[in-house]
Amino acid sequence: MLRPHTQFKLQILSLAVAASLSPSLVAEEVDDAGLQDQPSYMMNQVVVTATKTENNLATAPASMSVISSEEIQSRPHTALNDIVAEAVGVESMKTGGRAGRELISIRGMDSKYTMILVNGRKVSSSNAIIRGNDFDYASIPQDNIEQIEIIRGPMSALYGSEAMGGVINIITKVPDNEWRSSISGDYSRPTSGGDGGAEFMIGLNSGGALIDDELYMNFSINKSARDAWKPFDGDRSGVTALEERDTLSLSGGLNWLINDRQTLDFDVSYSNDEREGLIESTINHNPTDQKVKRNSIAITHGGEWDWGDSQLRYSREEVEIGEYDFGKFNRDYVTETNNAVDGSVTTEINSHRLTLGGEVRKIELDNKRDLLSTGNARIQEQALFIQDEWSLNDDWMLTYGTRVDNHEEFGTEFSPRAYLVNTVNDKLTVKGGVGKAFNAPTLLQLSEEYRLSSRKGTAWIIGNPDLKPETSTSYELAMNYQEENWMVEAAIFRNDVDDLIMRDFDNLLGIIDGREAFTYKNVDKARIDGLELGGRINLSSTLSLKADYTYIDAMDRTNNQKLTNRPxxxxxxxxxxxxxxxxxxxxxxxxxxxxxxxxxxxxxxxxxxxxxxxxxxxxxxxxxxxxxxxxxxxxxxxxxxxxxxxxxxxxxxxxxxxxxx
Missing domain, CATH: 2.20.50 (Outer Surface Protein A; domain 2)
Known part of the structure; x- marks a missing residue:
C-alpha cells in the first residue's frame, strides 16, 4: 500500500517508466516544464490502488483512471464528485429529493457500491446518513490532493464491502525539505434564471520539513459556501434546485522518517458540512436542514526490510449528523464511529510478489431517533486477504487472490479475483479478469428495532436481521495502445448482481402507530453490460483532443426493466x-x-x-x-x-x- 511519505519516490519512478515508453516526448516535456507537466493522457503514471503495490497504469491489473493535481486546479470543483466525473465510466448523478446532491456511480452501479479511500484508508458514513449522502465527498480538502486513482470495477478481493462497483483512492500531498505553500480561490455564479446560486471556495495547503530529512509536516484548509439557487416562480418560488451549503474541511499530518527503513505517519482531519433547502417532490415541498461533523485520525507505521515491506495502521473516524425535525422543532443527532486496525506485508519469492494482510473493524452507531429500543447498534468485522502477482514471463502477469470477511450477523463472505495482463509489446497491453464482490447490509437494515419513515410518511420500514449481503460476479476485457503523441483504450465488461436489498412492499408486517409496516428483502437481480472507449491525441504542438465514450445496458433481471437513472x-x-x-x-x-x-x-x-x-x-x-x-x-x-x-x-x-x- 502506498505510504504517504513515499509519493515523491513514485513520481521519480513514473518518470523512469515514461522514459522507457516514449523517450523523446518525456525528455521534451521535462526540459520545458519539469516532471509535473507531463501530459496526463499518456499511460505513464505509477499507481498503487489495484494491488496495494506499485504498478504502471498501462499494465495494472484493473481498468483505471488517474486525475492529477494539475487537472484538479485547472477547473473549479465543489467536491470529489465534480472532479471524478471527468473520468471515463464515472457518472456524478443527481439523487432524488435532495436539492442538487450528486452521488458517484461507476459503470452504471449504484453509488453505494463506490468505495472512497484516502491514502488507502476507508472513508464512510453509510450507517449514519441514509439519504442523499454526498457528505463523504466534501470532507477532503482539495488543495491537499496530489493524485486520484479510480478503479472501474469490483475490488472486494482487496477492500471488502462497498467496493462492488469500484474504488476511488485520494492520495494526498507529501512535503519534502523545502517548505512550500499554495492558496487557491474560486468564485462562480449562475448567469440567468432565479435567485442565488453564487458559490465561493478558498483553500490553503502548506508543508515542509521541521527537521530536514527526518520530520515533515503538512496541513490544509478549505472553506466553501453556496447560496441556495431558486430558479422557479409562483408557488414553487421557495424551492431550492441547489441547496444552500457551508463547508469547512481541515487536514494535517506529521511524517517521521525514523531511519532509512522505517517511517511513522500521523494524520488528522476535521470537516463541518451544513446544508439547508426546500426540496420539491411529486406531492409536496419539504424543508431540510442537516449538519454533519467528521473527525478522523490515523497512525501508520511503514517498514522496508530485507524480506520485503510492511504497513500497520490504526484509524478512527467519528461522524455526527444533526438533522432538524420540523415537526418536533428540534434537532436529532446520529453518530457513527469506526475504529479499525489494518496491516499488510509484501515479499518477493522468485517470480511471485506476495501480499498478505487483514483488518479488524468495529462500527458503533448511536441513533436514538431510528433505533427505538436501545438507541444504538454495533458490529465487529474482521478480514484476511492474500494476493499473488505472478510474473509468468516477460510478457504475461497473473494477479490472483482472495479476501475472506467475517461479520457477526451474516457470517463469512469470500471474494476471489483473478486478472491476467499481456504486455504484447511496448505499445500494446491486453488484459482481463473475473472476480466476485459483495456489499454488506447496513447496521440499520439488519436491526429489527430500526424504523424508517417511508412512502412520504405513510409507512414504516423495519430492519431485517436475516438479510444476506448483495453479491456480484464481474468480467472484463480491456486493452490500451499508445504512441508518442496519442493513445487509445477500450474495455468491455459484464456485472451480474444477485440478492439486491430492496424494500419489501409486497408483504405487510402489520400496523404501527397508524402506519403500514414493511421490511427489507434479498430478491432482485441485475445485469450491467457495458463498453468503454477513450482516446487522447496531440493534434499539433499546441492543440490536443481527448474523448471518452461509455455505453451501459443496465437491466433489472427480476422484471426485465431498465434500471433507472442510468443514461x-x-x-x-x-x-x-x-x-x-x-x-x-x-x-x-x-x-x-x-x-x-x-x-x-x-x-x-x-x-x-x-x-x-x-x-x-x-x-x-x-x-x-x-x-x-x-x-x-x-x-x-x-x-x-x-x-x-x-x-x-x-x-x-x-x-x-x-x-x-
Missing part, C-alpha cells in the same frame, strides 16, 4: 488549445443519453448535450488564473424530472486563481 450512452470530448506559453483554452462538450427516471409513472429524460468553455492563464511560475462558463447553452430538463431530483446546473460563470509561495 445508456455518455460521451465527453475536450479540445485544448495552448494559445501561448502562458495561456491555455478549452472547449468541452458532454452528451448524456436517454435514461429512465421512473417506471411507475413513465418518466424519462431524452438525451442532451452540455458545453463548457474555459481559459487557464499562467501569469508566472507562482501565480495561475482560470475562468470560464459551464452549461453555455443554459440547458435544463423537464419539470417531471426536476420533481424527482434529476436536474442540470444552470449556465454558470467562474473565476479562480492559485498562487504558490
Amino acid at each position: 445508456q450512452q455518455t460521451l465527453s470530448s475536450t479540445l485544448d488549445w495552448k494559445a501561448t506559453n502562458k495561456l491555455n483554452t478549452f472547449v468541452k462538450a458532454s452528451y448524456q443519453g436517454k435514461q429512465v427516471i421512473s417506471h411507475s409513472d413513465n418518466v424519462d429524460v431524452d438525451g442532451y448535450t452540455l458545453v463548457d468553455l474555459g481559459v487557464n492563464y499562467r501569469h508566472s511560475d507562482d501565480l495561475r488564473f482560470r475562468a470560464g462558463i459551464s452549461n453555455l447553452t443554459n440547458k435544463s430538463l423537464k419539470h417531471e424530472a426536476e420533481t424527482r431530483g434529476v436536474t442540470v446546473d444552470p449556465r454558470t460563470w467562474y473565476v479562480g486563481f492559485t498562487t504558490d509561495f
Whole structure:
C-alpha cells in the first residue's frame, strides 16, 4: 500500500517508466516544464490502488483512471464528485429529493457500491446518513490532493464491502525539505434564471520539513459556501434546485522518517458540512436542514526490510449528523464511529510478489431517533486477504487472490479475483479478469428495532436481521495502445448482481402507530453490460483532443426493466488549445443519453448535450488564473424530472486563481 511519505519516490519512478515508453516526448516535456507537466493522457503514471503495490497504469491489473493535481486546479470543483466525473465510466448523478446532491456511480452501479479511500484508508458514513449522502465527498480538502486513482470495477478481493462497483483512492500531498505553500480561490455564479446560486471556495495547503530529512509536516484548509439557487416562480418560488451549503474541511499530518527503513505517519482531519433547502417532490415541498461533523485520525507505521515491506495502521473516524425535525422543532443527532486496525506485508519469492494482510473493524452507531429500543447498534468485522502477482514471463502477469470477511450477523463472505495482463509489446497491453464482490447490509437494515419513515410518511420500514449481503460476479476485457503523441483504450465488461436489498412492499408486517409496516428483502437481480472507449491525441504542438465514450445496458433481471437513472450512452470530448506559453483554452462538450427516471409513472429524460468553455492563464511560475462558463447553452430538463431530483446546473460563470509561495 502506498505510504504517504513515499509519493515523491513514485513520481521519480513514473518518470523512469515514461522514459522507457516514449523517450523523446518525456525528455521534451521535462526540459520545458519539469516532471509535473507531463501530459496526463499518456499511460505513464505509477499507481498503487489495484494491488496495494506499485504498478504502471498501462499494465495494472484493473481498468483505471488517474486525475492529477494539475487537472484538479485547472477547473473549479465543489467536491470529489465534480472532479471524478471527468473520468471515463464515472457518472456524478443527481439523487432524488435532495436539492442538487450528486452521488458517484461507476459503470452504471449504484453509488453505494463506490468505495472512497484516502491514502488507502476507508472513508464512510453509510450507517449514519441514509439519504442523499454526498457528505463523504466534501470532507477532503482539495488543495491537499496530489493524485486520484479510480478503479472501474469490483475490488472486494482487496477492500471488502462497498467496493462492488469500484474504488476511488485520494492520495494526498507529501512535503519534502523545502517548505512550500499554495492558496487557491474560486468564485462562480449562475448567469440567468432565479435567485442565488453564487458559490465561493478558498483553500490553503502548506508543508515542509521541521527537521530536514527526518520530520515533515503538512496541513490544509478549505472553506466553501453556496447560496441556495431558486430558479422557479409562483408557488414553487421557495424551492431550492441547489441547496444552500457551508463547508469547512481541515487536514494535517506529521511524517517521521525514523531511519532509512522505517517511517511513522500521523494524520488528522476535521470537516463541518451544513446544508439547508426546500426540496420539491411529486406531492409536496419539504424543508431540510442537516449538519454533519467528521473527525478522523490515523497512525501508520511503514517498514522496508530485507524480506520485503510492511504497513500497520490504526484509524478512527467519528461522524455526527444533526438533522432538524420540523415537526418536533428540534434537532436529532446520529453518530457513527469506526475504529479499525489494518496491516499488510509484501515479499518477493522468485517470480511471485506476495501480499498478505487483514483488518479488524468495529462500527458503533448511536441513533436514538431510528433505533427505538436501545438507541444504538454495533458490529465487529474482521478480514484476511492474500494476493499473488505472478510474473509468468516477460510478457504475461497473473494477479490472483482472495479476501475472506467475517461479520457477526451474516457470517463469512469470500471474494476471489483473478486478472491476467499481456504486455504484447511496448505499445500494446491486453488484459482481463473475473472476480466476485459483495456489499454488506447496513447496521440499520439488519436491526429489527430500526424504523424508517417511508412512502412520504405513510409507512414504516423495519430492519431485517436475516438479510444476506448483495453479491456480484464481474468480467472484463480491456486493452490500451499508445504512441508518442496519442493513445487509445477500450474495455468491455459484464456485472451480474444477485440478492439486491430492496424494500419489501409486497408483504405487510402489520400496523404501527397508524402506519403500514414493511421490511427489507434479498430478491432482485441485475445485469450491467457495458463498453468503454477513450482516446487522447496531440493534434499539433499546441492543440490536443481527448474523448471518452461509455455505453451501459443496465437491466433489472427480476422484471426485465431498465434500471433507472442510468443514461445508456455518455460521451465527453475536450479540445485544448495552448494559445501561448502562458495561456491555455478549452472547449468541452458532454452528451448524456436517454435514461429512465421512473417506471411507475413513465418518466424519462431524452438525451442532451452540455458545453463548457474555459481559459487557464499562467501569469508566472507562482501565480495561475482560470475562468470560464459551464452549461453555455443554459440547458435544463423537464419539470417531471426536476420533481424527482434529476436536474442540470444552470449556465454558470467562474473565476479562480492559485498562487504558490
